[in-house]
Amino acid sequence: xxxxxxxxxxxxxxxxxPSSSQQVPSQTPRRFPxxxxxxxxxxxxxxxxxxxxxxxxxxxxxxxxxxxxxQPNINRxxxxxxxxxxxxxxxxxxxxxxxPAVNSSSFTRRHTAAFQRRARxxxxxxxxxxxxxxxxxxxxxxxxxxxxxxxxxxGASHAARKINIExxxxxxxxxxxxxxxxxxxxxxxxxxxxxxxxxxxxxEPLDNYPKKEDATELVSEDEEDEDLQREILQRxxxxxxxxxxxxxxxxxxxxSQKPLPSQHTTHSTVLAKENENDxxxxxxxxxxxxxxxxPRHSKLVGLxxxxxxxxxxxxxxxxxxxQEHEPIKRKSKRKRSRPIPIxxxxxxxxxxxxxxxxxxxASATRNHSEDVKPPLSLKLSSLPALPEHPDxxxxxxxxxxxxxxxxxxxxxxxxxxxxxxxxxxVQSFYGKQGRGTGGVVGSHHIPxxxxxPSDRVVxxxxxxxxxxxxxxDLEPKRNQTGHITIYDSDPSVTNIKTEPPSDIDDRDFxxxxxxxxxxxxxxxxxxxSNVPKQLVLAKVEEANIELKGEDFGGLRxxxxxxxxxxxxxxxxxxxxxxxxxxxxxxxxxxxxxESEVDLxxxxxxxxxxxxxxxxxxxxxxxxxxxxxQYDYQGVRRWMSRAGLSIKELDLILVPxxxxxxxxxxxxxxxxxxxxxxxxxxxxxxxxxxxxxxKKWLYDEVKDKQGVDEADRMxxxxxxxxxxxxxxxxxxxxxxxxxxxxxxxxYLERARLPNFDQNDIRNLRRRTVLFLxxxxxxx
Amino acid sequence: MSEKAxxxxxxxxxxxxxxxxxxxxxVRDAEGNEVQFKIKKTTQLKKLMDAYCLRMGTAKGAYRFxxxxxxxxxxxxxxxxxxQELDCVDAMVSQLGG
Numbered sequence: 034x035x036x037x038x039x040x041x042x043x044x045x046x047x048x049x050x051p052s053s054s055q056q057v058p059s060q061t062p063r064r065f066p067x068x069x070x071x072x073x074x075x076x077x078x079x080x081x082x083x084x085x086x087x088x089x090x091x092x093x094x095x096x097x098x099x100x101x102x103x104q105p106n107i108n109r110x111x112x113x114x115x116x117x118x119x120x121x122x123x124x125x126x127x128x129x130x131x132x133p134a135v136n137s138s139s140f141t142r143r144h145t146a147a148f149q150r151r152a153r154x155x156x157x158x159x160x161x162x163x164x165x166x167x168x169x170x171x172x173x174x175x176x177x178x179x180x181x182x183x184x185x186x187x188g189a190s191h192a193a194r195k196i197n198i199e200x201x202x203x204x205x206x207x208x209x210x211x212x213x214x215x216x217x218x219x220x221x222x223x224x225x226x227x228x229x230x231x232x233x234x235x236x237e238p239l240d241n242y243p244k245k246e247d248a249t250e251l252v253s254e255d256e257e258d259e260d261l262q263r264e265i266l267q268r269x270x271x272x273x274x275x276x277x278x279x280x281x282x283x284x285x286x287x288x289s290q291k292p293l294p295s296q297h298t299t300h301s302t303v304l305a306k307e308n309e310n311d312x313x314x315x316x317x318x319x320x321x322x323x324x325x326x327x328p329r330h331s332k333l334v335g336l337x338x339x340x341x342x343x344x345x346x347x348x349x350x351x352x353x354x355x356q357e358h359e360p361i362k363r364k365s366k367r368k369r370s371r372p373i374p375i376x377x378x379x380x381x382x383x384x385x386x387x388x389x390x391x392x393x394x395a396s397a398t399r400n401h402s403e404d405v406k407p408p409l410s411l412k413l414s415s416l417p418a419l420p421e422h423p424d425x426x427x428x429x430x431x432x433x434x435x436x437x438x439x440x441x442x443x444x445x446x447x448x449x450x451x452x453x454x455x456x457x458x459v460q461s462f463y464g465k466q467g468r469g470t471g472g473v474v475g476s477h478h479i480p481x482x483x484x485x486p487s488d489r490v491v492x493x494x495x496x497x498x499x500x501x502x503x504x505x506d507l508e509p510k511r512n513q514t515g516h517i518t519i520y521d522s523d524p525s526v527t528n529i530k531t532e533p534p535s536d537i538d539d540r541d542f543x544x545x546x547x548x549x550x551x552x553x554x555x556x557x558x559x560x561x562s563n564v565p566k567q568l569v570l571a572k573v574e575e576a577n578i579e580l581k582g583e584d585f586g587g588l589r590x591x592x593x594x595x596x597x598x599x600x601x602x603x604x605x606x607x608x609x610x611x612x613x614x615x616x617x618x619x620x621x622x623x624x625x626x627e628s629e630v631d632l633x634x635x636x637x638x639x640x641x642x643x644x645x646x647x648x649x650x651x652x653x654x655x656x657x658x659x660x661x662q663y664d665y666q667g668v669r670r671w672m673s674r675a676g677l678s679i680k681e682l683d684l685i686l687v688p689x690x691x692x693x694x695x696x697x698x699x700x701x702x703x704x705x706x707x708x709x710x711x712x713x714x715x716x717x718x719x720x721x722x723x724x725x726x727k728k729w730l731y732d733e734v735k736d737k738q739g740v741d742e743a744d745r746m747x748x749x750x751x752x753x754x755x756x757x758x759x760x761x762x763x764x765x766x767x768x769x770x771x772x773x774x775x776x777x778x779y780l781e782r783a784r785l786p787n788f789d790q791n792d793i794r795n796l797r798r799r800t801v802l803f804l805x806x807x808x809x810x811x
Numbered sequence: 812m813s814e815k816a817x818x819x820x821x822x823x824x825x826x827x828x829x830x831x832x833x834x835x836x837x838v839r840d841a842e843g844n845e846v847q848f849k850i851k852k853t854t855q856l857k858k859l860m861d862a863y864c865l866r867m868g869t870a871k872g873a874y875r876f877x878x879x880x881x882x883x884x885x886x887x888x889x890x891x892x893x894x895q896e897l898d899c900v901d902a903m904v905s906q907l908g909g
Contacts, residue, residue: 576882577881577882577883587907591909595906596875596905597905599906652906653875653880657903668880670879671879674881690907693908694907766909769908
């Protein structure tokens with residue numbers, strides 16, 4: 034039984050170079066575009082020879098045909114992975130990953146040399162990457178695991194169906210070829226060549242691309258991403274016109290990975306500078322490679338767009354390599370025209386694909402030998418398969434009743450690997466209705482925005498903008514931009530801005546409410562969208578916190594904020610207060626708590642006083658104080674360690690995490706003798722924060738100033754204000770952290786909060802920039 | 812779990828330093844469990860944090876280590892943070908809220 038199954042399986046082998054296609058074999062061509070050379074051989078199933086020797090025969094034959102290829106790792110293309118008898122499987126596995134000794138040493142030598150040459154060419158980055166990758170490659174186990182996981186994720190039935198289709202297709206083709214050629218070795222040679230060609234294609238031309246369906250398949254599920262991308266598109270089309278057109282397009286298509294070389298290099302270098310991480314190196318070297326390719330690419334853009342097989346990066350390579358690729362390429366494209374919806378909500382996938390990418394680069398570099406020429410361009414050709422030409426978008430949009438692929442979007446895919454990012458983002462220009470976060474629409478200070486067009490309309494307008502791009506008819510379109518843009522990015526507003534602000538409270542002059550320009554948007558996108566979880570993106574010195582991809586990810590859409598973001602922001606508030614208030618003003622500037630309160634107690638509201646000397650605790654303060662039970666000793670030294678004392682403060686702010694699902698802020702107004710409980714959802718104080726903090730304040734004063742002082746303050750009798758009228762109300766499901774942070778920000782500046790739910794999206798983006806910069810605006 | 816190995820769970824195996832060079836530092840988790848470490852004053856606290864994560868069976872970086880409310884850097888040493896004998900480091904878990 035087992036033997037038979039094995040035999041059946043073994044009829045067809047995948048000889049795959051170490052690359053993404055190896056881990057994620059045939060089922061997911063869309064998600065992981067094939068970039069490697071994959072050779073599939075079929076032995077006639079006379080199969081008298083034992084399994085092992087047939088296998089080795091094939092392997093050595095393959096080796097002799099393809100002397101320039103690196104040591105092949107071999108995947109069996111099987112429809113019954115799970116059912117494999119472990120014994121045979123394990124007996125094969127070592128052989129699969131390590132070629133038999135016959136060729137391997139010469140292989141290794143040759144291709145180590147080739148790699149070294151290549152590494153010299155490509156530069157140290159690629160070399161490092163390669164080192165990193167080859168280590169990972171050596172583990173066949175890991176590959177198998179990924180393989181399995183992928184399969185599980187895709188769902189067994191789907192995978193099986195896909196495999197079946199592919200298998201039958203392949204087999205038919207093989208059979209036909211078998212019949213044609215008699216001489217077996219010859220046949221092998223030719224077929225080998227064939228498959229090299231076949232699999233080297235990895236992009237699909239737009240014309241073959243089933244636009245509507247695919248768009249929905251690929252669209253990111255995150256509304257924020259949509260908006261972000263759309264705005265980036267919009268801004269960049271405003272700002273940068275024709276000269277770098279296709280480059281812009283690429284940068285839009287994949288903002289997080291391939292910023293525009295000329296204008297957008299900033300954040301890519303930021304990324305690269307701030308981390309010595311592997312992934313970063315990868316990213317930047319990806320850029321680098323792209324830049325290197327740039328001239329050739331742009332030259333090729335001049336080719337006829339109508340050619341369905343046209344694909345700049347790829348054809349740039351193929352032109353040089355050979356011509357006979359073309360027909361075969363198209364054939365297999367047709368085959369792959371059905372995309373697979375991928376359900377994946379984990380950045381792990383990104384990580385995975387980063388590894389894949391690095392593998393590809395590695396394999397490409399290793400792959401290099403003088404005559405064959407696949408090195409980095411292999412990687413390049415795996416890049417966005419989608420519209421390489423803005424014209425394509427236009428085609429979509431100027432059709433009046435073309436419906437953007439909105440409707441189908443329910444069933445669909447989530448963000449996934451990095452490679453897909455590009456596709457997602459490009460597709461997002463077609464427009465899509467995001468989910469969740471109702472009520473974010475509109476803006477209260479730009480009246481006409483009350484009728485904010487639906488997402489679809491916005492998308493259409495953006496596309497029209499694209500059109501205008503081509504017609505170089507900009508003026509009237511700019512107005513449209515004004516409509517689309519939500520916040521103060523209207524050009525007229527910018528012009529007014531040259532005047533010094535007369536009233537600071539005016540939102541027009543507050544950078545918090547200023548819409549982001551294209552560059553900033555791109556930066557935000559690159560920091561928040563599909564960044565590897567553990568990738569360190571910024572270090573907030575004040576808080577000693579390294580902000581990683583997962584932290585910044587929380588600032589997207591209406592996602593939840595984690596403690597790292599909260600504490601980073603809090604530390605910036607503290608730093609600002611220290612610089613602008615505590616260190617600047619003499620104590621003389623401030624009344625004694627007592628006297629001021631005695632004089633004015635109830636009449637003077639918090640916001641009419643001087644800017645308070647403020648300390649904002651980090652989010653762990655309350656957790657430490659109250660997590661198990663009330664434990665003053667646990668936080669006894671927190672104030673003194675921060676160099677503060679109650680005596681010298683006017684306001685203490687305590688951000689509190691409620692049961693790991695909500696953020697609220699408690700303010701202790703030491704001058705007004707008042708406790709503020711600020712919950713953006715206007716919830717009640719369910720965690721007894723106020724009583725606990727009252728007790729803490731008493732203990733703190735008692736510990737530092739003596740029990741007499743503590744008693745004299747009569748903390749118990751202080752007013753408690755819950756959810757005062759000026760508190761903005763949260764209307765989405767995940768922005769309480771933002772509300773909390775900005776309430777702290779406003780209270781520290783003694784400003785009445787003038788933001789509301791409509792500003793949250795902008796505030797989120799601004800927060801990314803503030804944190805990245807490590808400074809809050811005053 | 813807390814009192815399982817309160818004493819010297821991670822003694823330094825390197826060259827014997829004088830007693831003055833070493834201090835005992837407690838690491839306290841959210842539930843109040845404490846683990847005590849003996850560490851050289853000049854040893855980077857990365858070692859302590861990693862050892863604690865290892866002991867708790869979690870990935871490195873699963874905890875946010877705070878000393879008197881200040882986030883501890885990996886490069887910090889007991890000396891640089893002015894830690895005293897039996898000072899307590901808080902191992903806090905991440906928080907999330909929306």
